[in-house]
Amino acid sequence: MKNICLGLLVTVLLSMLYACAHTQSLARVHPEEVKGLVDCGECHTDRWALWNHRAADFYNKHRFFADEQSKACNVCHQEAFCADCHAHKEEIKPSDKYKDEPERNLPHRGDYINQHKIDGRINPAYCVKCHGRQNNERCRSCHR
Amino acid sequence: MISASSDTIFRLRETRDRDLYPLYEYLHLSTVQQVTGGVVSFNMGGWGRVDLADRTTEDHTNGDLQYGYLSYRGDRNNLVANLGRVWVTEGVASERIDGAYWRSDLAAGFMASAFAGRPVVTEPNALAGGDVIYGGRIAHSLPGLYTIGVSAVKTSQVDDGADVLEREGIDVWLHPVKQVDITGISSYSSRTSGWMENTYHLSLAPLHDFRVSADLSAINYRHYLDGVTTPALSVNNALNFGAGTSAAGANNGILNPNEELFMLGASVGYTLRKNLDLVADYRHFDYKVQGDAHYFGANLTYTPGTYSAGLQIHRMDGGAERLSYDEFRIWASRRWGKVDVTVDLFDVLYDHDINDVSNSFSISGAVGYQFSPRLRATADVEYMRGPDYENQLQGLIKLTYAFDVKAGTEGRAK
Numbered sequence: 001m002k003n004i005c006l007g008l009l010v011t012v013l014l015s016m017l018y019a020c021a022h023t024q025s026l027a028r029v030h031p032e033e034v035k036g037l038v039d040c041g042e043c044h045t046d047r048w049a050l051w052n053h054r055a056a057d058f059y060n061k062h063r064f065f066a067d068e069q070s071k072a073c074n075v076c077h078q079e080a081f082c083a084d085c086h087a088h089k090e091e092i093k094p095s096d097k098y099k100d101e102p103e104r105n106l107p108h109r110g111d112y113i114n115q116h117k118i119d120g121r122i123n124p125a126y127c128v129k130c131h132g133r134q135n136n137e138r139c140r141s142c143h144r
Numbered sequence: 145m146i147s148a149s150s151d152t153i154f155r156l157r158e159t160r161d162r163d164l165y166p167l168y169e170y171l172h173l174s175t176v177q178q179v180t181g182g183v184v185s186f187n188m189g190g191w192g193r194v195d196l197a198d199r200t201t202e203d204h205t206n207g208d209l210q211y212g213y214l215s216y217r218g219d220r221n222n223l224v225a226n227l228g229r230v231w232v233t234e235g236v237a238s239e240r241i242d243g244a245y246w247r248s249d250l251a252a253g254f255m256a257s258a259f260a261g262r263p264v265v266t267e268p269n270a271l272a273g274g275d276v277i278y279g280g281r282i283a284h285s286l287p288g289l290y291t292i293g294v295s296a297v298k299t300s301q302v303d304d305g306a307d308v309l310e311r312e313g314i315d316v317w318l319h320p321v322k323q324v325d326i327t328g329i330s331s332y333s334s335r336t337s338g339w340m341e342n343t344y345h346l347s348l349a350p351l352h353d354f355r356v357s358a359d360l361s362a363i364n365y366r367h368y369l370d371g372v373t374t375p376a377l378s379v380n381n382a383l384n385f386g387a388g389t390s391a392a393g394a395n396n397g398i399l400n401p402n403e404e405l406f407m408l409g410a411s412v413g414y415t416l417r418k419n420l421d422l423v424a425d426y427r428h429f430d431y432k433v434q435g436d437a438h439y440f441g442a443n444l445t446y447t448p449g450t451y452s453a454g455l456q457i458h459r460m461d462g463g464a465e466r467l468s469y470d471e472f473r474i475w476a477s478r479r480w481g482k483v484d485v486t487v488d489l490f491d492v493l494y495d496h497d498i499n500d501v502s503n504s505f506s507i508s509g510a511v512g513y514q515f516s517p518r519l520r521a522t523a524d525v526e527y528m529r530g531p532d533y534e535n536q537l538q539g540l541i542k543l544t545y546a547f548d549v550k551a552g553t554e555g556r557a558k
Contacts, residue, residue, distance in 0.1 A: 017250035018221070025222045028183055037447075047288060050325045050347070056413050056423040056443065057357040061345055064327035066233045068283065068291055068317050071222050071247070079211045079231060080149075080172045080189045086231065088240055089208040089266055091193065092153065092168070096540060099510040099524040102475040102488045103445070103452055109473070110490040110506035111530035114498060118466050122429060122437065123407065124377055124399055125341065125363045133265045133273060134240060136374040143376035143398075 030075045037103060048072065059105065063129070087135045147548035148173045156539040165197040182219050188212040211240075221249040232259045234281040235295025236313035236331045240264040241277055257281045263299055265373050273373045274299030274308035283315075291317040299371065309371025310334040316344075323349045336379075338367035353415035361407040365399055404432040419448045429462070437462025441471070451478040468495035486510040492530075504530030520544045 032043075041049035051065065051072075052058060066073055066082075073082075085094050085107070094106040108116075120127055131139060151170040157163070172189040192207035213228030226245040232238070234247075234257050243261010250256055258280035265273030276299065283293030293315045299308040313331035318324075328344030343361040350356070369379035376398055411425035426440040441458030456473040475488040491505040498504075510524035521543050528536045 014250065014256055017252065017254055017256075018248060020251035021221045021249050022251075023221050023249045025217065025219055028217055045322075047319050049322060050319055054421070054447075055347070055355060055357075056411050056421075056425065057345065057347055057355075057359070060359060061327050061347070063233075063238075064315065064317065064329065064345065067235055067238070067329065068293060068315055068327075070233050071224065078172070078174070078189075079187065082231060083189060083210040086238075087208075088210055088264055089206070091166070091206065092155070096526075096538075097153070097542075099488065099508050099526070099540065100477070100484065100486050100512045100522045102477055102486055103447065103454065109488075110492070111504045111528050111533055113532040114504055114530050115492065118460075118469075120376070120398070121434075121464070122439075122460075122462075122467065123363070123405060124365065125361075125368055125405075127374075127377055128369065128372055129238070131374055132369075132372040132377060133263070133374070136266050139374050139376050143374070 026071055026075055028075070034076060086130055089137060090135050091138075145177075145548070146173070146175045147546075149544070149546045152543040152545075154541045158536060158538070163197055164195055166193050166195045168193045182223070183217045185215045185217070186213070187215060218248075222255070223248040229264065230259075232279075234259070234279070235293050235297075235315045235329070236311040237279045237281070237295060237297035239277060239297065239299075243277070253285050253287075255283050255285065272301060272306075272308050274371075275302040276300055289318070289320055307335050311340065311371075333367040333370050336367045336370045338364055340364060340368040340370075355413040356411070357413075358410045359407075360409075361405070363405040363407075365403045365405070366401040369399065369401070400433050402433060406430040420444075420446050435463030437464070437467045450480075451476070453477070465496045466494075466498070469493060482514045484512040484514075486512075486524075498531040501531040504528075506530075518546045 037053040039054050040051040044051075084090075084097065093108040093112065095109045098104060098106055116127075149172045151168075153168040153170070155164070155166050155168070157166075168191055170189070170191040172187075174185055174187045176183060176185045188209070189211050190207065190209040193205060195204040198204055209229060211229050211231060213226045213230045215227075216225045217223065224245070224247050227243075229240065229242050230245050231240045232245055237259070240263070241259060241261040242264055243259060245257070245259040247257035248255065258278075260276075260278035263274050263277040277297065279295065279297030281293050281295035283291055285291040294313070295315065296310075296312045298310045300306060301308060311331055311333055313329055315329040316326065318326040324347070326344065326346050328342075330342045331340045332338070333340045339362075341361070341363050343359070343363075345359040346357060348356045366379055369377055372378045379401055407427060407429050409425065409427035411423055413421060413423040415421050421444070423443045424440075425442070427438070429437040429439070431437075438461045439458060440461075441456065443454065443456045445454040446452060453476040454474070456471070458471040460467055460469050460471065462468060470493045472491045472493075473489065475486070477484060477486040479485075487507075487509050489505070489507045491503065494502050494504070496502075506526055506528040508524055508526035510522055512520060512522040514520050521541070523539070523541045525537070525539045528538075
């Protein structure tokens with residue numbers, strides 16, 4: 001009973017906040033076509049200026065932006081872009097699929113059969129992002 | 145408006161006992177219709193594969209629906225409602241689901257999102273992936289200052305009602321001034337009663353040409369790996385740490401569930417001159433059980449436009465034998481009109497031989513040709529030699545076609 005009341009209270013509160021909200025949605029599609037590793041700060045002066053895709057730490061930070069601001073990612077990236085790495089089932093390594101885009105530093109370069117034994121011990125949390133609950137068919141061929 | 149893009153990929157690979165010639169077709173389709181108050185769209189992406197050489201095994205064909213959902217995006221309040229197979233990234237939730245997802249801005253700087261459905265896991269029968277998933281996130285933003293969110297996700301099984309995973313978390317993005325931002329997340333596993341992860345990242349750009357970053361991460365394996373369905377990574381297998389080997393020869397329970405990782409890292413980047421960037425980075429891995437390791441090195445990249453090049457040198461120096469190696473990468477790319485050429489060399493030198501091999505390297509060359517704004521073809525060849533391959537040669541030919549130039553390439557840029 002207590003949980004139901006709490007749920008109702010939260011729902012009513014959220015409904016009121018929704019009814020009172022009047023923000024303008026982000027553009028569905030970025031108005032200017034952008035290509036390559038962009039530095040959003042070249043045009044933006046607000047918080048989006050911090051999204052410098054060329055910065056060395058952007059790869060590490062992109063998960064936080066996706067977790068918190070996925071609507072902004074979607075202005076330039078369709079889900080297909082994310083699915084290249086964060087796939088349900090994928091047989092081609094990202095670094096193999098885009099050999100002609102070396103500047104992206106896509107993962108699993110070279111003999112990854114050997115290197116995965118090392119990377120997996122360094123930090124298995126890196127593996128879990130893409131292979132924790134999905135895209136693990138190939139893992140199953142050896143690891144039962 | 146209907147748009148679509150196609151990637152047709154033909155691979156040539158050799159394994160220890162056979163040659164493989166798989167042919168893939170990746171298709172992405174979207175339709176967009178303006179309606180009163182917003183936009184309705186349908187988005188779908190998937191692939192299919194057939195092996196042209198080996199049709200003897202059951203898996204000579206394969207395929208997948210990567211995503212497929214009906215979406216409504218409102219003109220106001222960043223309202224999004226998706227129905228179908230969607231990938232949800234909201235705080236502690238990073239899950240692909242067959243279900244519904246909703247998010248909207250609320251008044252006074254608040255936003256909320258919610259999702260529910262069936263989790264899409266690749267191996268539902270290997271380890272329990274759950275039958276039902278639901279969760280949400282509430283956040284507050286002060287533009288120009290911060291976004292702070294709280295989120296939760298829960299997955300359970302229908303038959304016995306058992307929870308597969310139950311997580312809560314707090315995420316932050318602080319950007320008090322243009323030159324500083326802090327991102328991070330702390331996540332807690334209620335099912336195992338412990339903190340899974342505390343990861344935070346600080347970026348400073350005091351000058352346009354000078355950037356500094358620092359990050360720290362604390363991972364508790366027992367709690368972080370809970371709910372994982374990959375046997376090699378699963379905490380359920382980790383609880384059998386060192387229990388033995390499977391028929392395939394790999395250890396069951398590879399990861400020690402008592403392990404805790406604390407990682408501290410930093411990087412310094414400087415633009416030496418326009419388009420020439422130098423970054424030095426360092427990471428210290430401190431393990432509760434297996435000692436510690438240091439990873440450090442530098443990247444130099446030059447990207448003036450029609451050509452680009454990069455050089456990366458890193459050293460991994462750890463207590464464990466396998467965590468002692470040098471890593472090198474050098475690449476270059478050049479475009480002449482419609483033609484572009486890329487060369488990429490990656491080399492790892494181990495301090496201690498693995499399978500009597502101390503050097504693992506791969507070299508690849510790729511050529512691309514832009515026939516038209518809609519049609520591009522690329523071909524590449526890669527040679528590899530390492531502890532698991534004496535000599536391996538593989539190739540790939542890719543044909544990319546955008547049925548609608550503007551929308552077909554939308555979001556598919558590099």
